[in-house]
Amino acid sequence: MKIKEAVNRIESTSKPIFAWEREGYIHIAFNTFTVLVVPYEAKTMFDCHFVNPNLELPADVKAQISRIIGKFLRTPIKERFPEKKYRCGGLMIRIVAKIISVYIVLP
Secondary structure, eight states: OOHHHHHHHHHTSOTTEEEEEETTEEEEEETTEEEEEEETTOOSGGGSEESOTTSOOOHHHHHHHHHHHHHHHHSOHHHHSOOOOOOOOHHHHHHHHHHHHHHOOOO
8 A cells, every 4th residue: 555545545534534644654633633653664553653642533433544554554665655757758768869879880
């Protein structure tokens, strides 16, 4: 599960639940109080930080968020990040071809 996908799924669980990405972490809040911070590179729940452990979440919301985070944590770390898209426009290809043709001298 990618980071954006995890954030979107967490936000869709309940109206008072908010999630956002910031500086290498997924922040999860309930009624404007941050409850949990999940590092992008977390491997287990022990790597997650419970910011406000005294705040009680509804049981159904807690189960849904736990399921989503569990799925996120089971995803290999390299697969969590969005793929980088490299584009090489036609002009760049022509420039590289021109450079190569200058250096290659046919007998």
